[in-house]
Structures are given as C-alpha cells and as structure tokens.
Amino acid sequence: MTGAAAIGVDAGSTTCKVVAVDETGALLASRLEATHPRLEEQAAGLITALVGDLGPVEPPPVVATGYGRQLVRGAARRVTEITCHARGVFGALGHGGTLVDIGGQDAKAIRIGEEGRPIDFAMNDKCAAGTGRFLEHTAGRLGVAVADLGPRALGATAEEPISSTCTVFAESEIISLIGRGADLDAIIRGLHRSLVGRIVAMARTVGLGPPLILSGGVALNPGVRAMMEEATGMAVILPPHPQLTGAYGAALIALEG
Amino acid sequence: MSRLGHLLGYRLAGRPLLRLQRRRDERRLDSLRSGPDRPLEPPLRSIARMKEMMSGHYLEGRHASGVRPVAWVTSGASTEILLTLGFFVIYPENHAALCGARRRAQHLCEVAEDAGYSRDICSYARTDLGALLSGETPVGRLPRPDLLLCCTNICQTVLYWYRVLADHFGCPLVLVDTPFQYGPQPQPHEVAYVRRQLEEIVPVAERVAGRPFSEQEFTAIVARAKEASETWLEILERARHRPSPLTAFDAFTHLGPIVDLRGEQATTDYYRGLLAEIDRRIAAGIGAVREERYRVLWDNLPIWYRIGPLSQWLAARGVNVVASTYAHAWGELAPLMDPLHPFESMARVYLHPILNRSAGQKLEAMRGMVDDFSADGVILHSDRSCKPYSLGQIDQRDGLVNQTGVPALLLEADHNDPRSFSEEQAASRLEAFVEMLGG
Numbered sequence: 001m002t003g004a005a006a007i008g009v010d011a012g013s014t015t016c017k018v019v020a021v022d023e024t025g026a027l028l029a030s031r032l033e034a035t036h037p038r039l040e041e042q043a044a045g046l047i048t049a050l051v052g053d054l055g056p057v058e059p060p061p062v063v064a065t066g067y068g069r070q071l072v073r074g075a076a077r078r079v080t081e082i083t084c085h086a087r088g089v090f091g092a093l094g095h096g097g098t099l100v101d102i103g104g105q106d107a108k109a110i111r112i113g114e115e116g117r118p119i120d121f122a123m124n125d126k127c128a129a130g131t132g133r134f135l136e137h138t139a140g141r142l143g144v145a146v147a148d149l150g151p152r153a154l155g156a157t158a159e160e161p162i163s164s165t166c167t168v169f170a171e172s173e174i175i176s177l178i179g180r181g182a183d184l185d186a187i188i189r190g191l192h193r194s195l196v197g198r199i200v201a202m203a204r205t206v207g208l209g210p211p212l213i214l215s216g217g218v219a220l221n222p223g224v225r226a227m228m229e230e231a232t233g234m235a236v237i238l239p240p241h242p243q244l245t246g247a248y249g250a251a252l253i254a255l256e257g
Numbered sequence: 258m259s260r261l262g263h264l265l266g267y268r269l270a271g272r273p274l275l276r277l278q279r280r281r282d283e284r285r286l287d288s289l290r291s292g293p294d295r296p297l298e299p300p301l302r303s304i305a306r307m308k309e310m311m312s313g314h315y316l317e318g319r320h321a322s323g324v325r326p327v328a329w330v331t332s333g334a335s336t337e338i339l340l341t342l343g344f345f346v347i348y349p350e351n352h353a354a355l356c357g358a359r360r361r362a363q364h365l366c367e368v369a370e371d372a373g374y375s376r377d378i379c380s381y382a383r384t385d386l387g388a389l390l391s392g393e394t395p396v397g398r399l400p401r402p403d404l405l406l407c408c409t410n411i412c413q414t415v416l417y418w419y420r421v422l423a424d425h426f427g428c429p430l431v432l433v434d435t436p437f438q439y440g441p442q443p444q445p446h447e448v449a450y451v452r453r454q455l456e457e458i459v460p461v462a463e464r465v466a467g468r469p470f471s472e473q474e475f476t477a478i479v480a481r482a483k484e485a486s487e488t489w490l491e492i493l494e495r496a497r498h499r500p501s502p503l504t505a506f507d508a509f510t511h512l513g514p515i516v517d518l519r520g521e522q523a524t525t526d527y528y529r530g531l532l533a534e535i536d537r538r539i540a541a542g543i544g545a546v547r548e549e550r551y552r553v554l555w556d557n558l559p560i561w562y563r564i565g566p567l568s569q570w571l572a573a574r575g576v577n578v579v580a581s582t583y584a585h586a587w588g589e590l591a592p593l594m595d596p597l598h599p600f601e602s603m604a605r606v607y608l609h610p611i612l613n614r615s616a617g618q619k620l621e622a623m624r625g626m627v628d629d630f631s632a633d634g635v636i637l638h639s640d641r642s643c644k645p646y647s648l649g650q651i652d653q654r655d656g657l658v659n660q661t662g663v664p665a666l667l668l669e670a671d672h673n674d675p676r677s678f679s680e681e682q683a684a685s686r687l688e689a690f691v692e693m694l695g696g
Contacts, residue, residue: 082689118693120658
C-alpha cells in the first residue's frame with residue numbers, strides 16, 4: 001500500500017485513532033486502540049505502526065485532534081475535535097448538516113456549513129450523562145457487554161423510565177429497579193431513551209436540522225440510532241467509519257497543509 | 258482617635274505614600290516595551306492612577322468610621338444622594354470583585370458556606386459575607402456601615418443579602434424597588450414610583466448623616482456623575498477603531514472609579530486622562546492586541562480570577578474582546594442623567610440597567626453592539642452566580658447566531674468562585690470557537 005499523503009490522529013479519552021489518506025482524501029488505512037494512560041508513547045507507536053502498514057514511504061504530515069492532541073509528537077498542527085469532526089463528515093459524505101458526535105467523554109452537536117466548516121456547536125458541560133461513558137458505566141453495572149446494549153434495547157418488549165440523567169443517580173435508579181425485579185432489557189431500553197432525550201435537547205440548541213448525522217463510538221449502537229430517529233423524526237445518516245470521523249477530518253486538514 | 262487615624266493614616270501618611278507608589282508604577286509602566294513575543298501591548302499608563310485612587314478609597318475606608326457617615330450600597334444604587342450628604346460609600350460587590358481578582362474569593366466563599374450559606378447563592382454575596390464573618394479582606398478593613406442602601410435593579414439576591422447585613426450591623430436599610438422593564442421605555446407611574454422612593458432616601462440619610470440635604474449640591478454631583486459616565490462611554494466607544502486601542506479586559510480593570518467614585522471630581526478627571534491616553538494610542542495606530550485578527554463581544558460579568566490568563570490566551574490567537582455589555586452598563590445610562598431634573602432623571606437611570614430589562618431588549622442591545630464594534634463573534638459567559646444576567650442567554654445566543662451570522666459561544670463559569678470553572682472544558686470550547694472565527 002503506497003501513496004499516503006497525510007495522517008490524522010484522534011487521541012480521544014476512550015480510544016486513540018490514527019488514519020492515513022491518499023492525495024485525493026481517500027482513506028487508506030487506520031488503527032484504533034483503547035486509550036492508554038501513557039498516551040504520548042501510544043500515539044507515537046500507532047503512527048509508526050500505521051506508517052509501517054503503508055510500506056516504505058516518507059512519513060506524511062500529521063494533524064492531531066482529541067483530548068490528548070497536545071501529546072501527539074511531530075504533529076504539524078493541533079485542531080479541536082469540533083473542526084475535525086465537521087471536516088471529516090463533510091469529506092466522507094460531501095455535505096453538511098447537524099452532526100451529533102457521542103464520544104467517550106463528551107457529546108457534541110455541530111452544525112456543519114456548506115464548506116465543511118463548523119457554524120455552531122454545543123457540548124455537554126460538567127456531566128458525563130449523555131456520553132459513551134454513561135452507557136459504558138451502566139452496562140458494567142448490569143453485567144451486559146457494551147456491544148449488546150443496542151440490540152437488547154431494541155428487542156425489549158417493555159420500557160422502564162429512567163428519570164435521572166445523571167450517571168451516578170441513574171445507577172442508583174437501576175439498582176432500585178433491579179431490586180424491584182424489573183426486566184433487564186426494559187431497563188436498558190429506558191437508559192437509551194434517557195440518553196437520547198438529553199442528546200436531542202442539546203442538538204436543538206444548535207438548530208437541529210436535516211440531515212442528521214451521527215458519529216463517535218456510540219453511533220455503532222443501533223438502539224441509539226433508532227431512538228434518535230424516533231425523537232427527531234429525521235433519518236440518521238452514518239459516515240462510513242463513525243469512530244474514525246475525527247481522525248479522518250484531521251488527516252484531511254493535514255492534506256490541505 | 259478615629260479622626261486622628263483618618264488624619265494621620267489617610268491624609269498625612271497614606272495619600273503621599275500612594276502617590277509615591279503611583280509614580281513608581283508609572284516608571285515601571287514606562288519601561289515596558291511591546292515586542293513580537295508579547296501578544297498584548299503593555300497596560301495603559303493610567304492604570305497606576307486608577308490603582309492610587311482605588312487604594313486611596315479603601316485606605317480611607319479603614320479610617321472612615323466616626324469621621325464620615327458610611328453607607329454600603331448595591332452597584333445599581335443611587336450613590337449621588339449619599340455623596341451629597343458626605344457619605345463614604347462602600348460597594349460590597351466591588352469589594353468582592355477585588356477579592357476575586359486577587360484570588361481570595363474561594364476561601365471567603367467557603368467561610369460563608371461553613372456558616373450555612375448555600376453554594377447556590379451569588380459568589381459576590383458569599384465572598385462578602387465570608388469577609389464579614391472572618392474579618393479577612395485584602396483591603397485591610399472595611400468600615401462598619403451606618404446606612405445600607407439596596408436597589409433591586411440588578412437582582413433579587415441583594416434584597417436578602419442586605420437584610421442579612423441590616424441584621425448583622427443593626428443599622429437602617431433603605432430599599433429601592435425598581436419594576437422590571439419589559440418595554441423599551443418605563444411607564445410614567447413606574448418613574449413616579451421610583452422617584453418617590455429616591456426622595457424617601459433623603460430624610461433617612463439626613464438623619465444618619467446629621468446634616469441637611471442640599472438640592473444644589475445634589476445637582477452638582479449628578480452633573481459630575483453624568484460627565485464621568487459620558488467620558489466612560491466615550492472611552493468604551495473608542496474600541497470601534499481598528500485595531501481597538503483597548504480590550505474589554507482593560508475596561509473591566511478601569512471600571513472601579515465609575516462604580517465606586519462616580520460623582521467625584523477626581524473620577525471625572527481620571528477618565529478624561531484615560532480617554533486622552535487612548536486617543537494617543539489611536540493616533541499612533543497602536544492596538545491593545547498586537548495582531549488583532551478577530552474582534553469579539555463579551556456578555557455578562559468578567560471571570561475575575563482568570564482575567565489575565567484569558568486575555569493573554571485570546572490575544573495570543575489574535576482575538577481582541579473589544580466590548581462588553583457589562584462595562585457598558587456604567588456608560589450607557591449617561592444620556593438619561595439630567596442635572597436639572599435630578600430625582601426624575603435618576604429614577605429613569607435606575608430603572609434602566611441592562612439587568613432590569615427584558616431578555617429581548619438585551620438581545621437587541623447585543624445585536625447593536627455586534628454591528629457597532631464590528632464583532633466577528635460573541636462570548637456569552639454563562640455565570641452560575643448571576644442568574645438575572647445569565648437567564649435568557651441560550652435564546653440570546655441563538656438569536657445572535659441566527660440574526661447576525663457571527664458565531665457565539667456559551668462559556669460556563671462563575672464570576673468569583675473558581676470551583677465552578679473548569680479550565681480544560683473552557684479551553685476546549687474557546688479553542689473551537691477561535692477556529693470557527695477562522696483561526
């Protein structure tokens with residue numbers, strides 16, 4: 001594999017992603033790992049490995065994004081996730097819209113303009129509710145694998161309302177529900193509803209308009225997707241690699257120089 | 258003893274020492290040079306005089322009890338009436354801001370919280386109540402009030418806060434109730450209602466001061482307050498220039514005299530000097546931010562404990578926060594002041610602060626400022642402490658984005674309590690905002 005023209009690194013709070021693109025902006029290769037505490041070494045290692053995957057080429061320019069972007073050695077530029085996600089979605093889909101990115105540590109709603117630039121954004125503040133961590137945390141409490149959450153929410157025949165949108169209080173609520181003998185899948189469905197309600201309310205603050213695009217690790221959850229469609233009355237569009245959107249956007253910015 | 262203390266500590270020793278300190282500060286400021294490694298111009302030289310004035314004010318405060326009648330007042334209260342009667346006036350909000358800027362507020366808030374005051378109460382109130390309970394203040398000592406004057410045109414918290422003060426000090430509390438303004442102009446009965454309350458301050462204040470009120474003196478003080486407010490407004494309006502000769506952070510710093518010492522001749526003189534210095538910057542083509550690429554409007558109170566780092570951080574990215582709704586609040590009322598009709602016009606003035614007007618009117622004012630100052634974006638500080646200022650900001654932000662087309666950021670913080678400020682979260686939002694400006 002040759003022709004890598006740029007690399008993007010998204011050093012996120014949960015996963016670290018690196019992607020390489022050719023001079024046309026097409027995705028050539030990518031790597032994704034759970035974020036290590038020693039992020040600096042990890043990002044450097046992932047870049048080296050990716051360059052290795054691409055064969056004997058001159059290391060292309062790197063743009064870094066994500067919470068750990070300052071720790072990415074050799075990056076030509078460091079750009080926020082907001083700009084990179086907007087650029088990544090625009091590059092992958094060829095249009096703007098309202099992007100909802102649900103990552104491990106935060107959730108963002110970004111209105112993307114015609115040229116792939118962010119016009120407006122909102123992020124969750126000082127609270128993990130409405131983020132991937134909310135689902136991860138409660139999945140752990142329920143003893144269910146994260147990947148199984150979405151299908152089980154969709155397959156549930158009933159729904160337990162989770163009134164609290166606070167991760168910690170939601171956990172207390174779940175414990176009470178379990179104690180009352182509530183159906184596990186109904187609880188999971190209620191959790192999804194609670195998360196989606198919060199996300200949609202945030203997305204409305206940037207003027208939620210079609211097309212509605214979802215990215216980030218939580219975009220892989222079919223339950224969240226279905227409930228987002230239900231709550232907004234809009235079809236949810238996914239970019240080809242929802243988890244790599246930020247890194248892909250960073251690579252496109254690196255390509256532009 | 259108190260008169261002697263006032264004479265020795267303030268008049269004979271304090272003031273000359275502060276003058277010396279000011280000259281030293283001026284020499285230091287004169288030695289500062291701008292350079293490519295410094296995103297901000299050196300501070301305006303007038304800051305040395307401002308420091309002298311404010312330090313002098315608080316120094317006099319240490320010795321004021323028993324020498325002059327002392328009043329504690331809210332920031333939107335009619336101080337002109339009190340100055341007419343020779344009161345020494347303390348603004349607890351300004352004192353709290355000073356504690357915030359010197360990073361002493363968190364500790365004082367915690368003292369108040371230990372005494373049972375909820376963390377949800379305004380951090381100015383907690384800072385001052387903490388200072389009251391602990392006796393700790395960076396200004397040495399605050400004089401005990403003989404009179405409290407509270408005006409509800411900035412918030413309802415002051416009502417409860419001043420009742421606590423009245424209970425603590427056992428002194429008279431005068432309350433001025435200012436009906437909230439939904440329309441652009443107050444109704445005649447509202448003006449009459451506030452005017453009567455202002456007039457009713459007089460007999461209480463006369464009793465406390467032990468001297469009669471002079472209409473003539475009142476007129477003269479209102480005239481000086483008007484002139485100082487007009488000059489302050491002129492200073493702020495100079496930020497329309499490109500590059501702007503001052504930042505909103507400069508305005509926050511130079512705000513002290515117009516809040517605390519409005520109506521005194523020295524204040525009017527001080528602002529004339531500041532205006533002249535700013536005009537010299539304009540004539541020389543000097544901007545406060547070395548490379549002003551983006552101009553931004555600020556809404557709400559400053560984040561006092563982060564003013565320096567925030568202004569440096571923004572300036573390093575070519576962002577000049579050129580104007581703020583907050584600093585303008587002490588200038589935009591100047592045209593309403595009429596020395597020939599002091600009570601009537603002051604009733605209008607005290608009805609009209611931005612915090613006493615509807616969310617729609619505030620949006621209108623901000624939209625006007627975006628145009629006037631050619632702002633490329635707006636930062637709305639969502640201030641956990643100041644509910645009246647922050648309520649409506651989500652809609653105002655949306656309105657600004659949709660009606661002006663400039664990006665607007667809601668930044669969550671608190672004006673005085675650093676525990677409600679997350680450095681990392683603020684940085685990531687500000688960085689994304691600057692990228693949206695094109696940086």
